[in-house]
Amino acid sequence: MRLPAVQTAVGLDVALVGIPWDGGTTNRAGARHGPREVRNQSSLMRRVHHVSGTAPFSIANVADVGDLSVNPIDLADGLDRIRKGMDAIVAAGAIPLSVGGDHLTTLPVLRAVAKNRPVGLIHFDAHSDTNDRYFGDNPYTHGTPFRRAIEEGLLDPRRIVQIGIRGSIYDSGEHDWAKEQGIRIIYMEEFVTRGADDVMREAREIAGDLPTYVTFDIDCIDPSMAPGTGTPEAGGFTTREAQQMIRLLTGVEIVGADVVEVSPPFDLAGMTALAGATMMFELLCVIAKQVGIRRNAAGAPDR
């Protein structure tokens, strides 16, 4: 987004950060290259949101702190490095807005963001990502992060809403555990019937006014609009619907957000990276508006 590149998050309101890691991907890897291409496409973003009129870079102190250091071949060390990098951003008082990387990267991010208390989750995705084990006994894959996060007390399951879930599943009981925890799953079919306004009203109620994380898996968008992802599922959102939903997040107390699973090797003409950059910009506008409101409430001048 043609932002200044800085070394640390100190003094920032919002820290954009890349997490080039896909160590949790079981089938089609490639999300590790996501941050670079999303940055490339983000050069098409400009300064002001045409609908809300929000000028995020004027309201809030925003910068790109670069990519976190990762480890492509050691899963445990990889998760640890991501958590440490995020700890530094959170400690500096900045809200992290990251671009993955596969969905397992959200787990160490939550370990940093939700260190002191569980947070809520608004989760856009084709998949629930609350499986238990893969390949025998592997607890950490891009299909399991939210189960682990609930077990670790990072998420309050009754404040989780998953939107856009669809696609065939391994087992008809696959979503039972999630529902038993109190997670609200809004399948794509329900979205089609109710529409964005109604669905997001419910999502905001579920999140309430407590700290909430927003995670956006690019595979919630239809493969024709976002082919560059590891686990495409036909029948997804249009980018237009996705933009509309993000704009309707206004009022949620966002403590961090991410866009994940952009996988350039499977992308076409940068289409998915452009969609990812667009969602990053929409999220940034929502977060910046909230920063501005808080600052004004505190009597502080605009940046």
Add this chain to the structure above:
Amino acid sequence: MRLPAVQTAVGLDVALVGIPWDGGTTNRAGARHGPREVRNQSSLMRRVHHVSGTAPFSIANVADVGDLSVNPIDLADGLDRIRKGMDAIVAAGAIPLSVGGDHLTTLPVLRAVAKNRPVGLIHFDAHSDTNDRYFGDNPYTHGTPFRRAIEEGLLDPRRIVQIGIRGSIYDSGEHDWAKEQGIRIIYMEEFVTRGADDVMREAREIAGDLPTYVTFDIDCIDPSMAPGTGTPEAGGFTTREAQQMIRLLTGVEIVGADVVEVSPPFDLAGMTALAGATMMFELLCVIAKQVGIRRNAAGAPDR
């Protein structure tokens, strides 16, 4: 779909089968490579339908019987080989669910499936495929199968409904013959106004409770979501709408179904093959549910 590969259809409820032949294609050939790529992408399908909860492989005995033997350079022999292959499947008592191949492949399939009495047809397509002659006097192309099938008594024209027809035509009288036979053409514009629920209610009424074949030409989907096809027409269905329509086939007495015109050489990132595999899975779920109901009605236990 990670199914067992078997040699014969004996003992199967549903036989998945490939028809790698596009001898009826007048312009952009390539559908002959459809079965291979649809199989490749079908490895992304899992075991249970997330909406209906149908687990087709548990309810019904399903297997992949491989590709039919074809002849790429002799049209008459090609049609004959396909009919013979299908005869064997039908004789074994299995419902064929095939993946083409171009749309002319549906003609020899109907010769096998409708050998004893005409059947109804629910037909998703951008084109009516009821032309008479091409290039002088050629009666058999992928633009003529349903005219031939009606002439041969394989289809009951008053039980045919075509959904999604659109695109410029050669002659304003091109659809007159079809309408005179009693075929109901639902143009894309009518679909946009009425929606899937209403359109499929009418389709089910047209099919009634008699044996019906379902044919799904992938070019009914918009070229942005299914570019890999020989005759793309802008302004098509979304995959989401197509899935919704197939799910609304429940209750139709399906005696066979196919997905045709997936043409990998024109595809992008496997997008069209994925759409084709998804439609195959949706069709399979509908058919398996019907197998299960019939079996239960017969007092037989689930598989």
Add this chain to the structure above:
Amino acid sequence: MRLPAVQTAVGLDVALVGIPWDGGTTNRAGARHGPREVRNQSSLMRRVHHVSGTAPFSIANVADVGDLSVNPIDLADGLDRIRKGMDAIVAAGAIPLSVGGDHLTTLPVLRAVAKNRPVGLIHFDAHSDTNDRYFGDNPYTHGTPFRRAIEEGLLDPRRIVQIGIRGSIYDSGEHDWAKEQGIRIIYMEEFVTRGADDVMREAREIAGDLPTYVTFDIDCIDPSMAPGTGTPEAGGFTTREAQQMIRLLTGVEIVGADVVEVSPPFDLAGMTALAGATMMFELLCVIAKQVGIRRNAAGAPDR
């Protein structure tokens, strides 16, 4: 569209013409190759419109007059050559239907079409293209044509409607000048709420019954359906919506029309060129119908 290629527009009702020039493009050039690929894809168009039943080539005298002579490396000379080429077409009494080229090509076209009086404008686009200056003091780029056209008295600003505008902007005041002139901007968000019928009713009212030009920037369509363009913006029209809007132009007094910004180097599988050719055909059907009505009113026989 398999039309006769002719040397001059004399005797034509509608002249199809290519403008292979993108000298006004500031970032991703390539629209200069648009005419060739749109022609290639137009071979998939047939003779009759399936909805309106219009057979444009029967009603009106239509031909392809080839590409205008341009100059890729001298902006002033480039603009001049385009205007001269268009002057000849207009002088011959034909309605020009051109395919660009970037959006700056519309400026010299308007200099020819609106030589004698300002015209109205129905403008489909993701961008308003009413900026003032780029790179210091450059008045002529593909972001400025309509500001220049208003200043030159070629357009009546109160008879301009822009439909589909969206995407982040450089400055929150970017659209202020346009609105002050009386231009009606219908943002994408408003379209989503109101729908095509309602929006086009307003557009026809704005155009009134005076001469009006129609310009269609392919980037108004979503990048997943039209990736081959210089400035893609997520969240656009579907091709189906765009077709619907063009059909609703019936009754507008069209004195010329164009499709611009098709950029083959960024295209995928000819998808954008096919969308462009489809819009050309839809525009042609609307214009031909109007030619037929005028001719009948004049007591002249059909062609």
Add this chain to the structure above:
Amino acid sequence: MRLPAVQTAVGLDVALVGIPWDGGTTNRAGARHGPREVRNQSSLMRRVHHVSGTAPFSIANVADVGDLSVNPIDLADGLDRIRKGMDAIVAAGAIPLSVGGDHLTTLPVLRAVAKNRPVGLIHFDAHSDTNDRYFGDNPYTHGTPFRRAIEEGLLDPRRIVQIGIRGSIYDSGEHDWAKEQGIRIIYMEEFVTRGADDVMREAREIAGDLPTYVTFDIDCIDPSMAPGTGTPEAGGFTTREAQQMIRLLTGVEIVGADVVEVSPPFDLAGMTALAGATMMFELLCVIAKQVGIRRNAAGAPDR
């Protein structure tokens, strides 16, 4: 090549012609689209050969007579139409230089060119194309044209040389028939050892000073340089080597030539079509030089 498009070959020395037909292709069809893309890429050709200094359009009367009429779904009629089209060109006294199409198109071309006496053949290819039958009893495929041509007395087998043959074969006796007829097969391995100069010296000796046809199957070039073809074989010529060989045809009495098996659906970035257009230009320079020599010998002035 930016040549005038004319309707007949009357008065031409060399007639460029397209044969958009691949009815003999058994596996990956697509060569039917070859002529269009080769024409597109030929716009990068200029007027003078940089090595020989030949300016073919100055020496000889050259024009593009368009595409022959074909029939994509009836093999016998397809072959017949091609022969008739070629008969007209030959009757007009022009040397045909055609672009296919698959290699079976060379058979009806030879029926026209060698109507009165057998001709010699210089044949660049990865495959010998002298098989007998495919799929049971099909005598006409793109793997059999030269066997048929010999049987029909169109080729003098002792004046045939095949250069670049390679790749695994179905049967170790596959080339025996060819060798028994007296055909000289120069495998790729022999070419690597001897080099272009030496190989082409032998080829010219085999052709002698009698009428000879030159056929260039684009798959003789390595798949990395010409991926857009139906039957790629690793380990082929570089385009540089191919150009060198064609230039060394000088002195051969060429009565016709073609470039076949360019298949755009499998091409990358127009690379194969560009290679095809380049070979067409090289062949044209050789043929034009020969036309000029003959004309000078006849005391006629240059064109």
Add this chain to the structure above:
Amino acid sequence: MRLPAVQTAVGLDVALVGIPWDGGTTNRAGARHGPREVRNQSSLMRRVHHVSGTAPFSIANVADVGDLSVNPIDLADGLDRIRKGMDAIVAAGAIPLSVGGDHLTTLPVLRAVAKNRPVGLIHFDAHSDTNDRYFGDNPYTHGTPFRRAIEEGLLDPRRIVQIGIRGSIYDSGEHDWAKEQGIRIIYMEEFVTRGADDVMREAREIAGDLPTYVTFDIDCIDPSMAPGTGTPEAGGFTTREAQQMIRLLTGVEIVGADVVEVSPPFDLAGMTALAGATMMFELLCVIAKQVGIRRNAAGAPDR
């Protein structure tokens, strides 16, 4: 290669096997998808080698035993599963010819093949793959397998030759360790000067008449001919040179061989997979010839 698919290697002379695993890849993953695409392209292979006349499927008992079971997210378990799968093949008395997978897969293969005594190695590659540690202290990556194999006593370093090494390196001492062990590195530059015959004469001398493994990293080929790989290096072999070198392996006592690092997500038009399948076929012909010789020596009849 249209071979029978069998469940076990018992009774086979040569077992073709896929290893879909790239857990050792530090940058651009994707080789896990190699086996599937190489199999797809291998359908273009036929039965007889056109140079040597070898008909491998007649001489030797060859079959495809499918893919080994792997674990994409646990490196240690992944290595273990590969070794176990290979143990079974070796125990059955078959020579394994595998397709990877990244180059780290060769390590567990060697643990099976060289269980009882160190073997020699003929190694075609752009990289020496004898680094020590990556990302701190990770001993197992696709840049380290041969260092580990030497340390584990699986390879006799004085019987190792590496051919085609090139590309910039991290440290000028990077190859020192390898040379100290006695490994012979033939840089690309030396190959260019000496040619294939001379280089392979030396390679055969280094291997001697003791058991030797052959490993072929597809990135030894130039990126223009094999772009689908994780670590492309400009300036590589042509496929023609690579074929020539493999044919010159005749006489080496091959106990196993592989083709690795084919990465379909980065491939173009299946070009790299085709190159991989071609090298597999060439290796198979060499191995089958050796099987035939041994069998004849033992007085056994041909298969």
Add this chain to the structure above:
Amino acid sequence: MRLPAVQTAVGLDVALVGIPWDGGTTNRAGARHGPREVRNQSSLMRRVHHVSGTAPFSIANVADVGDLSVNPIDLADGLDRIRKGMDAIVAAGAIPLSVGGDHLTTLPVLRAVAKNRPVGLIHFDAHSDTNDRYFGDNPYTHGTPFRRAIEEGLLDPRRIVQIGIRGSIYDSGEHDWAKEQGIRIIYMEEFVTRGADDVMREAREIAGDLPTYVTFDIDCIDPSMAPGTGTPEAGGFTTREAQQMIRLLTGVEIVGADVVEVSPPFDLAGMTALAGATMMFELLCVIAKQVGIRRNAAGAPDR
């Protein structure tokens, strides 16, 4: 190349710099995007040259000074900005190694580098680029830079050598002017006969020991290895040959160098950008070695 990004060239021995401008391109634009993609691919370069053992970043002070400011729509201003940016680098005492951009960018670079005296030129290209005028009277295009540079006294024509020239030309006298000035043109055909060693010996003699500029147009490489360029010509160098020639520049007194005409919109899988980055690295190694020699001669320690 993972180099530090710095703001000015002060203190540098070699300044890497991007020139994202293609205002001189008459047909297929896109080279303006070259610098970004070459930088992307340069992340595959490592620290030490494997043949010469040169470690350029240890010997010389090298950094990336970013992209020059350009103007995409005003040719005169564009040329001026490039010259000013280069003036600053030259004034700082650094040797510029730039990546274009189209070949016209070399003209303003020479205006800075050869400000005080004419320099020699070693020029790798498929085209001579010494034309006079285009489109009437345009003196500045990517086909004319070296004619202008000679006229302006920036180049000493008797110290110019052009290597790899090939492809059809507009006029047989096109190269006459160049030859009359004393320029030595080594056509591709001569290179094929003589080889790299011999050709480069002559090139070094022509350059002598006076200041010389090296310009590398990526289209000198074959289109199969470098498809991403505006004016591809079949029959080019392999990357291996190009690397070999650059290494043979050792001893030339290089005062600046560039790689131009890398055009990402026409590229495949980053292949051309990788070739460009590789040539940049090879050039850097040659220049750094020369810096080291000069420094040692001056008694200065290594960096």
